[in-house]
Amino acid sequence: MLKFLDHLEEWLVASLIGAATLIIFLSVLHRYASGLPIPVVQDWLLTINMSWTQELCIYMFIWMAKFGAAYGVRTGIHVGVDVFINSLLEKTRAKFVVIGLSGGALFTAIVGTLGFTFVWEVGMRYAVATAFGFNWPDLTSGPVSPDLEWPVWIFYLAIPLGSYLMCFRFLQVIRKFIRTGRLPQTDTSHVDGLADDFNFGDTPAAPAGIQGGKP
Amino acid sequence: EPIVIKFSHVVAVDTPKGQAAEYFKKLAEERTNGAVKIEVYPNSQLYKDKEEMEALQIGSVQMLAPSLAKFAPLGVKEFEVFDLPFIFDGYDDLHKVTLGPVGKKLLNKLEVKGILGLAYWDNGFKVMSANKPLKTPADFKGLKMRIQSSKILDAQMRVLGAIPQVMAFSEVYQALQTGVVDGTENPPSNLYTQKMFEVQKYVTVSNHGFLGYAVIVNKKFWEKIPVEIRTQLEGAMADATVFANSIAKQKNQEDLASVKASGKSEMIVLSEQERKVWKDVLVKVHTDMADRIGADLIQEVYQAIGVKK
Amino acid sequence: MSALIIFMLLACLMLTGMPISISLGLTVLTFLFTMTTVPIESVAMKLFTGIEKFEIMAIPFFILAGNFLTHGGVAKRMIRFASALVGHFTGGLALAGIVACGLFAAVSGSSPATVVAIGSILLPAMVKRGYPMKFGVGVIGTSGSLGILIPPSIVMVIYAVSTNASIGKLFIAGIIPGALLMFLLMLVTWLVAKKRNYPRLPRASFAIVVQTFRESIWGLLLIVVVIGGIYSGMFTPTEAAAMSAVYAFVVSVFIYRDMTLKDVPRTLLSSANMSSMILYIITNAVLFSFLLTSEQVPQQLTAWITGMGLGKIGFLIMVNLLLLAAGNFMEPSSILLITAPLLFPMAMHLGIDEIHLGVLMTVNMEIGMITPPVGLNLYVASGISHLGLTETTKACAPWIFVMLLYLILITYVPAISLWLPNLLF
Numbered sequence: 001m002l003k004f005l006d007h008l009e010e011w012l013v014a015s016l017i018g019a020a021t022l023i024i025f026l027s028v029l030h031r032y033a034s035g036l037p038i039p040v041v042q043d044w045l046l047t048i049n050m051s052w053t054q055e056l057c058i059y060m061f062i063w064m065a066k067f068g069a070a071y072g073v074r075t076g077i078h079v080g081v082d083v084f085i086n087s088l089l090e091k092t093r094a095k096f097v098v099i100g101l102s103g104g105a106l107f108t109a110i111v112g113t114l115g116f117t118f119v120w121e122v123g124m125r126y127a128v129a130t131a132f133g134f135n136w137p138d139l140t141s142g143p144v145s146p147d148l149e150w151p152v153w154i155f156y157l158a159i160p161l162g163s164y165l166m167c168f169r170f171l172q173v174i175r176k177f178i179r180t181g182r183l184p185q186t187d188t189s190h191v192d193g194l195a196d197d198f199n200f201g202d203t204p205a206a207p208a209g210i211q212g213g214k215p
Numbered sequence: 216e217p218i219v220i221k222f223s224h225v226v227a228v229d230t231p232k233g234q235a236a237e238y239f240k241k242l243a244e245e246r247t248n249g250a251v252k253i254e255v256y257p258n259s260q261l262y263k264d265k266e267e268m269e270a271l272q273i274g275s276v277q278m279l280a281p282s283l284a285k286f287a288p289l290g291v292k293e294f295e296v297f298d299l300p301f302i303f304d305g306y307d308d309l310h311k312v313t314l315g316p317v318g319k320k321l322l323n324k325l326e327v328k329g330i331l332g333l334a335y336w337d338n339g340f341k342v343m344s345a346n347k348p349l350k351t352p353a354d355f356k357g358l359k360m361r362i363q364s365s366k367i368l369d370a371q372m373r374v375l376g377a378i379p380q381v382m383a384f385s386e387v388y389q390a391l392q393t394g395v396v397d398g399t400e401n402p403p404s405n406l407y408t409q410k411m412f413e414v415q416k417y418v419t420v421s422n423h424g425f426l427g428y429a430v431i432v433n434k435k436f437w438e439k440i441p442v443e444i445r446t447q448l449e450g451a452m453a454d455a456t457v458f459a460n461s462i463a464k465q466k467n468q469e470d471l472a473s474v475k476a477s478g479k480s481e482m483i484v485l486s487e488q489e490r491k492v493w494k495d496v497l498v499k500v501h502t503d504m505a506d507r508i509g510a511d512l513i514q515e516v517y518q519a520i521g522v523k524k
Numbered sequence: 525m526s527a528l529i530i531f532m533l534l535a536c537l538m539l540t541g542m543p544i545s546i547s548l549g550l551t552v553l554t555f556l557f558t559m560t561t562v563p564i565e566s567v568a569m570k571l572f573t574g575i576e577k578f579e580i581m582a583i584p585f586f587i588l589a590g591n592f593l594t595h596g597g598v599a600k601r602m603i604r605f606a607s608a609l610v611g612h613f614t615g616g617l618a619l620a621g622i623v624a625c626g627l628f629a630a631v632s633g634s635s636p637a638t639v640v641a642i643g644s645i646l647l648p649a650m651v652k653r654g655y656p657m658k659f660g661v662g663v664i665g666t667s668g669s670l671g672i673l674i675p676p677s678i679v680m681v682i683y684a685v686s687t688n689a690s691i692g693k694l695f696i697a698g699i700i701p702g703a704l705l706m707f708l709l710m711l712v713t714w715l716v717a718k719k720r721n722y723p724r725l726p727r728a729s730f731a732i733v734v735q736t737f738r739e740s741i742w743g744l745l746l747i748v749v750v751i752g753g754i755y756s757g758m759f760t761p762t763e764a765a766a767m768s769a770v771y772a773f774v775v776s777v778f779i780y781r782d783m784t785l786k787d788v789p790r791t792l793l794s795s796a797n798m799s800s801m802i803l804y805i806i807t808n809a810v811l812f813s814f815l816l817t818s819e820q821v822p823q824q825l826t827a828w829i830t831g832m833g834l835g836k837i838g839f840l841i842m843v844n845l846l847l848l849a850a851g852n853f854m855e856p857s858s859i860l861l862i863t864a865p866l867l868f869p870m871a872m873h874l875g876i877d878e879i880h881l882g883v884l885m886t887v888n889m890e891i892g893m894i895t896p897p898v899g900l901n902l903y904v905a906s907g908i909s910h911l912g913l914t915e916t917t918k919a920c921a922p923w924i925f926v927m928l929l930y931l932i933l934i935t936y937v938p939a940i941s942l943w944l945p946n947l948l949f
């Protein structure tokens with residue numbers, strides 16, 4: 001079950017960044033092709049409406065950012081100023097690490113709740129009431145996005161969903177840290193598949209009387 | 216404790232809208248003897264273009280003056296009638312609507328969204344600009360034209376055979392300069408103050424469409440204000456509106472003259488006949504968009520300005 | 525008063541080692557819950573709308589492009605070309621490293637990425653040819669910082685987004701300062717190499733130069749896609765970033781084939797991870813500057829600085845000191861997002877050009893990346909070299925000194941930054 005959630009999260013953020021790139025690529029191609037005075041083709045291209053691409057790209061990236069931030073907790077990519085706490089004794093340091101992580105859990109929990117209230121007010125309440133035939137007072141439909149004309153509350157859902165997931169990830173990391181004393185880390189300095197012997201078309205010169213560093 | 220009204224807008228203080236907001240602040244605070252305090256936040260200081268409507272609905276600000284194109288995404292598509300090309304033939308036509316019963320009726324439609332409309336403020340009539348002369352509708356074929364997000368403006372550019380390109384206002388200057396887009400439409404005040412005329416070779420004074428704003432308030436908040444104070448505020452708003460419209464008109468005239476005087480772009484003034492050719496092509500947007508906006512409403516506007524169709 | 529409370533609170537939270545984004549967010553929440561009347565729901569809205577801007581989306585696109593370039597064999601070919609060009613001078617491989625960093629910087633928007641791409645290949649090769657590891661780390665760790673000065677640059681995108689300056693103009697403005705810094709670093713490296721008698725590569729024949737150039741041409745063409753694309757009006761900066769991601773994908777997978785289609789999902793995921801982290805800091809920083817604005821802090825600060833009678837020169841000294849200090853403890857995007865909205869109005873008040881300020885801040889961020897204790901380039905360089913952080917820092921010290929002198933030059937000679945953009949725009 002948790003594995004499934006992990007995969008879903010990874011799959012979602014990777015597809016969003018890939019798809020957004022593709023969409024902008026296509027819209028730029030379309031814009032250029034439509035400007036070329038080729039008979040028939042130009043008229044056909046002009047009938048295709050690509051005005052919604054920027055908006056969709058922005059919304060896809062916001063979704064990627066919110067769920068990616070949760071994934072980032074799991075991979076330990078959110079950086080903090082750890083100079084001060086690293087100079088402390090191991091036991092005190094551990095306390096600060098837990099405080100820091102709890103701060104994350106607290107913030108994301110609050111934001112998730114605020115976000116849900118907001119989404120509820122700007123259209124979800126109306127959508128739920130209409131869907132299930134509830135007769136609630138003061139029902140007003142929320143705004144729609146200008147270009148796609150989809151209800152904005154659906155887009156805004158990224159805040160509560162992403163924040164609650166992020167909160168859950170912080171709690172997971174806290175639990176693991178207390179149990180094992182380890183924090184997740186991302187190694188950004190690693191490049192796969194580099195050939196060991198990089199060939200400059202020369203034979204390695206002998207060290208010219210200098211000490212070599214550690215390999 | 217005075218009643219605090221946060222009035223947020225997205226343009227600079229020295230624009231007509233910015234000045235009108237300051238003028239309203241002055242009148243309102245004087246006439247209520249300080250019972251009301253208006254805090255004006257210009258330049259999107261607190262809320263940006265995309266945020267201010269939601270901010271008003273949840274009560275983070277109390278007063279806004281968004282452009283009329285912002286009401287369609289809110290769910291009141293009727294306001295798109297103002298975006299229709301060639302629907303008004305000048306300020307007289309326009310004011311028959313904005314200062315008359317049709318305008319009032321439109322503002323009332325905002326109530327179900329928790330919003331009250333107090334007044335319409337003009338910006339002005341738009342001109343077209345590009346790096347090639349735009350004399351006839353055929354000149355638009357294949358041109359990339361920047362528009363602000365609006366289904367009507369999108370349709371307008373498509374009817375002309377151009378490729379509409381939605382783009383944030385802040386990006387337009389550079390996009391025109393480098394040629395990402397070929398042209399755009401603006402009231403003269405934007406064309407001049409944003410220096411867009413420097414990077415456009417031709418400006419066609421087409422006056423094909425209108426750009427304006429509505430001053431709106433949060434309904435719950437407004438109805439809690441004591442009646443006598445509210446009346447004073449409404450009076451101040453009426454006077455501020457007269458002021459807003461007159462400086463907007465004057466500013467647009469001055470700025471058009473400045474663009475012409477600069478010599479950086481050639482001014483094309485359409486003859487009656489040329490303008491009619493544009494109009495004949497573009498009124499197609501009225502029928503195409505009748506389903507969205509409401510055919511009845513379009514008829515009402517026609518009648519209010521005295522056009523028989 | 526409220527400014528003091530806000531910054532104290534932020535400092536306390538950051539000292540606990542909490543992620544910077546979370547510290548910013550919690551500061552805002554604490555303040556809003558306890559001290560103001562701003563409806564708290566606007567916080568949730570700002571977390572969405574804070575990044576609802578097409579310009580910002582250049583960041584994930586540039587990160588994605590950079591990842592394809594790093595793992596797709598572009599860096600390797602640039603190093604070969606650079607060695608063919610300058611390898612025959614004393615300390616040739618080190619000089620080639622600087623040139624390769626400059627070339628890679630011209631296609632990638634990030635400094636640590638530049639260090640990784642060039643360093644992972646070049647450092648082992650340098651050690652094998654008898655250079656001390658420390659020397660190699662110093663050269664590559666420092667030259668990697670060119671990544672954010674030579675366009676494209678993620679840091680410049682962030683500056684542009686928080687001040688509404690033109691991204692295209694900033695990019696163009698980075699070209700001459702970038703080339704100048706590259707030249708200075710090469711000069712110093714050459715002098716050191718001369719003194720210590722470091723090895724040189726055999727002079728490459730003209731045929732080899734041409735051959736290596738042709739091999740790296742696909743990577744180098746990306747410069748044309750980005751800078752040419754923006755300047756000629758093919759694309760907006762964000763579109764150029766997206767195009768460069770697609771282009772880098774095609775080059776890595778179909779032309780150089782150092783990467784297979786199977787590697788693509790992993791590249792997408794790691795790019796999304798990095799981008800989300802930056803976008804998360806941006807949203808929280810936007811929230812933070814919303815709090816500052818609604819408490820009128822920028823206005824108060826501007827009034828205070830103006831009241832002190834600080835002129836242009838004094839103000840710029842202050843900016844540099846502030847940014848250098850911040851650069852020791854925070855990473856560039858957070859520093860920029862917090863300080864730019866505060867410094868920008870003051871700079872405008874004093875008549876400093878926004879593009880000049882942008883280049884100046886970028887150079888400060890470059891130095892911040894190679895100064896301890898927090899410096900992304902140092903971390904990455906120490907990761908590649910397996911040297912400790914202290915040793916890595918010591919290794920970079922001579923070049924850090926060069927960069928400080930260079931910073932003074934950039935600060936007080938605005939023409940270096942402004943001449944080209946003013947000529948072109």
Ligand code: NA
Nearest residue numbers: 629632671676
């Ligand atoms: Na770069």
Ligand code: NA
Nearest residue numbers: 851892895898
């Ligand atoms: Na640092």
